[in-house]
Amino acid sequence: MKTIQQTKLGLLGGGQLGRMFIQNALNWDVQISVLDADANAPCAACCRDFRQGDLLDFDAVYEFGKTCDVLTIEIERVNTKALRQLETEGVRVYPQPHIIELIQDKYTQKQFFRQHGFATTDFEFVANKAALSAHLESFPLVQKLCRDGYDGRGVQILRSADDLHKAFDAPSIVEDLADIDQEIAVMVARNPKGEVRTFPPVAAVFHPEANLVEFLIAPAQVSKDISEQAEHLARQIIEKLGMVGILGVEFFLTKSGELLVNEIAPRTHNSGHTSIEANRSSQFEQHLRAVLDLPLGDTAIVSPAAMINLLGEEGHTGAVFYQNLDTVMQNSGVYLHLYGKRETRPFRKMGHITILRDNIEELQSLAQYVKNTVKVISNNNL
Amino acid sequence: MKTIQQTKLGLLGGGQLGRMFIQNALNWDVQISVLDADANAPCAACCRDFRQGDLLDFDAVYEFGKTCDVLTIEIERVNTKALRQLETEGVRVYPQPHIIELIQDKYTQKQFFRQHGFATTDFEFVANKAALSAHLESFPLVQKLCRDGYDGRGVQILRSADDLHKAFDAPSIVEDLADIDQEIAVMVARNPKGEVRTFPPVAAVFHPEANLVEFLIAPAQVSKDISEQAEHLARQIIEKLGMVGILGVEFFLTKSGELLVNEIAPRTHNSGHTSIEANRSSQFEQHLRAVLDLPLGDTAIVSPAAMINLLGEEGHTGAVFYQNLDTVMQNSGVYLHLYGKRETRPFRKMGHITILRDNIEELQSLAQYVKNTVKVISNNNL
Numbered sequence: 001m002k003t004i005q006q007t008k009l010g011l012l013g014g015g016q017l018g019r020m021f022i023q024n025a026l027n028w029d030v031q032i033s034v035l036d037a038d039a040n041a042p043c044a045a046c047c048r049d050f051r052q053g054d055l056l057d058f059d060a061v062y063e064f065g066k067t068c069d070v071l072t073i074e075i076e077r078v079n080t081k082a083l084r085q086l087e088t089e090g091v092r093v094y095p096q097p098h099i100i101e102l103i104q105d106k107y108t109q110k111q112f113f114r115q116h117g118f119a120t121t122d123f124e125f126v127a128n129k130a131a132l133s134a135h136l137e138s139f140p141l142v143q144k145l146c147r148d149g150y151d152g153r154g155v156q157i158l159r160s161a162d163d164l165h166k167a168f169d170a171p172s173i174v175e176d177l178a179d180i181d182q183e184i185a186v187m188v189a190r191n192p193k194g195e196v197r198t199f200p201p202v203a204a205v206f207h208p209e210a211n212l213v214e215f216l217i218a219p220a221q222v223s224k225d226i227s228e229q230a231e232h233l234a235r236q237i238i239e240k241l242g243m244v245g246i247l248g249v250e251f252f253l254t255k256s257g258e259l260l261v262n263e264i265a266p267r268t269h270n271s272g273h274t275s276i277e278a279n280r281s282s283q284f285e286q287h288l289r290a291v292l293d294l295p296l297g298d299t300a301i302v303s304p305a306a307m308i309n310l311l312g313e314e315g316h317t318g319a320v321f322y323q324n325l326d327t328v329m330q331n332s333g334v335y336l337h338l339y340g341k342r343e344t345r346p347f348r349k350m351g352h353i354t355i356l357r358d359n360i361e362e363l364q365s366l367a368q369y370v371k372n373t374v375k376v377i378s379n380n381n382l
Numbered sequence: 383m384k385t386i387q388q389t390k391l392g393l394l395g396g397g398q399l400g401r402m403f404i405q406n407a408l409n410w411d412v413q414i415s416v417l418d419a420d421a422n423a424p425c426a427a428c429c430r431d432f433r434q435g436d437l438l439d440f441d442a443v444y445e446f447g448k449t450c451d452v453l454t455i456e457i458e459r460v461n462t463k464a465l466r467q468l469e470t471e472g473v474r475v476y477p478q479p480h481i482i483e484l485i486q487d488k489y490t491q492k493q494f495f496r497q498h499g500f501a502t503t504d505f506e507f508v509a510n511k512a513a514l515s516a517h518l519e520s521f522p523l524v525q526k527l528c529r530d531g532y533d534g535r536g537v538q539i540l541r542s543a544d545d546l547h548k549a550f551d552a553p554s555i556v557e558d559l560a561d562i563d564q565e566i567a568v569m570v571a572r573n574p575k576g577e578v579r580t581f582p583p584v585a586a587v588f589h590p591e592a593n594l595v596e597f598l599i600a601p602a603q604v605s606k607d608i609s610e611q612a613e614h615l616a617r618q619i620i621e622k623l624g625m626v627g628i629l630g631v632e633f634f635l636t637k638s639g640e641l642l643v644n645e646i647a648p649r650t651h652n653s654g655h656t657s658i659e660a661n662r663s664s665q666f667e668q669h670l671r672a673v674l675d676l677p678l679g680d681t682a683i684v685s686p687a688a689m690i691n692l693l694g695e696e697g698h699t700g701a702v703f704y705q706n707l708d709t710v711m712q713n714s715g716v717y718l719h720l721y722g723k724r725e726t727r728p729f730r731k732m733g734h735i736t737i738l739r740d741n742i743e744e745l746q747s748l749a750q751y752v753k754n755t756v757k758v759i760s761n762n763n764l
Binding site for chain 2: 003004005019022023026027028029044045046047048280289294295297298300302303320321322325326329330332333335336337338339340351356
């Protein structure tokens with residue numbers, strides 16, 4: 001039996017989620033190897049064994065995985081055939097390949113919710129744009145590409161038949177437009193022994209006019225009952241999946257007070273970032289504990305927190321410059337996380353800032369201030 | 383003017399202090415290069431630009447430093463002639479070379495305390511063992527080698543003339559044996575603009591019988607008056623030095639209630655480790671802020687904490703094995719830090735564990751339990 005320090009842990013994907021995972025794994029001296037197509041991916045700066053290769057290529061994933069005892073992911077777009085093969089050969093692949101496959105496709109994901117009685121918006125499969133005309137009476141609706149949507153790409157609202165021209169012409173699902181009061185998310189982890197722990201829910205706070213997410217707030221400002229329901233559902237989902245690792249579960253809380261499962265992601269997640277500073281254990285530590293079959297960590301919140309994504313400004317492409325960082329860093333309880341990406345482009349996730357404050361109103365106003373002050377721009381446009 | 387992300391920061395020394403510094407610097411995407419003689423030093427695992435070279439060699443340090451905008455240290459044993467040369471050529475060297483030199487020699491360090499009126503135990507210089515016989519009437523006393531003492535090496539108590547045979551035969555200082563009630567330490571940082579911030583004092587807790595340090599506790603359990611005095615003295619020392627960076631200041635609190643400065647270290651320090659989890663900003667973040675001329679961070683304590691050094695057990699040399707880690711990790715608020723050293727040997731610093739608890743008695747008893755449970759042994763002896 002290998003010790004934690006002797007276990008070779010492979011990570012598919014070298015982005016920011018992997019980078020924060022490695023920062024944490026350094027504390028336990030876990031040997032991590034990373035595979036990513038981009039030689040300058042965020043993980044390359046902090047990983048001794050960084051290998052370049054295409055995550056969708058069978059051979060690249062298989063050859064990489066053969067050198068590992070445990071294999072995990074920080075992105076779902078990976079070659080699961082290779083993962084299935086590695087699993088049969090004794091590599092511990094967490095999350096398990098069949099679960100990654102189920103979640104990679106939004107249609108099979110939604111079918112899973114339906115089959116197991118998890119409330120979700122009503123949905124149907126459409127094979128292409130032409131097939132959408134059968135749904136004219138259901139407008140407005142949400143169209144989501146079955147595969148490869150990411151960071152809001154591959155999702156759009158079709159309000160009326162006039163929007164048909166912009167519809168995706170690919171296998172997708174159409175969903176009812178939920179009457180959303182809040183969007184909340186729960187991170188949940190499970191280890192091979194079957195131990196399960198949830199993190200308290202976090203919520204997206206929207207700009208009152210622009211209807212854009214301003215920041216995340218933890219804990220979500222919802223009733224104890226809703227909070228417990230959300231944690232309970234997250235636990236049921238990971239148990240029903242039998243998944244090992246951490247899972248992000250996104251919910252709509254409707255205006256009538258119903259919790260609908262929106263989407264799940266079988267990995268560390270943007271919604272869990274406040275856990276780095278605001279919880280006893282972070283989502284990254286929890287995932288590490290889960291895949292190494294260690295006792296799971298305490299997820300209790302130590303301080304209310306807000307999290308702001310640092311996205312590239314529109315109109316800026318090129319070498320990145322972070323405006324006014326030193327200004328916001330004068331405030332206590334402001335924690336910067338830059339992902340080490342050299343180039344910015346519009347809406348690219350370049351980093352995040354977590355803010356801790358005991359008082360929720362102070363927290364919200366400081367978050368608003370930080371959000372308005374820091375800008376991710378390009379040097380070229382200075 | 384280069385941005386934080388464009389600044390090339392060089393670090394002399396690749397040990398655990400450097401490793402934790404880099405873990406922190408990753409959050410701000412600071413580009414760090416490391417120089418160390420050992421290709422497997424703890425920093426090698428998390429640093430893209432790790433270079434091998436002797437820190438005491440002029441050319442190695444000079445050539446490394448020439449490629450940096452800012453140069454700092456994680457160990458005092460470095461070639462300061464090279465640093466002085468680099469400083470004249472415009473590299474920002476923090477701490478400044480003349481301060482490293484002053485502190486490298488325990489005699490000049492003590493003279494600094496005396497000259498500026500900082501209370502310290504009485505001391506005299508002795509050139510060699512023979513010169514010690516002039517001090518027979520002062521026994522018992524402490525002999526400290528002027529140079530290159532480290533982790534308790536180079537320091538010994540001479541209780542009577544019978545101990546003369548074991549005295550160091552090299553330039554050293556002899557000090558009065560203080561009547562110590564507690565040993566406390568303050569971390570203090572200063573940036574180039576002259577802003578200074580102190581961390582609340584931490585204290586060493588000794589085993590009641592064995593007279594060995596069991597763990598550190600933060601905050602030190604001393605009166606508000608003593609705590610303020612210690613922070614005030616630390617501030618005065620760094621200001622008198624005009625130093626940039628973080629400085630560890632160790633004090634003896636005597637049984638008569640007097641605070642005596644014992645030693646100072648111009649770098650991050652073992653005494654500051656609880657700040658990673660227990661303070662708003664860690665000592666590593668604070669040092670980074672200081673050397674990059676950023677506003678200093680909030681040092682407030684968020685939770686009482688204890689810190690246990692994981693030292694190699696006596697009788698164990700070879701490939702390291704950490705016994706019972708998974709047992710203690712079942713407890714909430716137990717944070718493991720392993721330094722990534724492959725081989726253990728007696729008393730080698732292999733890692734540390736920080737424990738957070740609101741209640742001081744609970745904290746002490748959990749610290750005691752963790753201390754007694756985790757053992758750093760060698761696989762060979764299993």
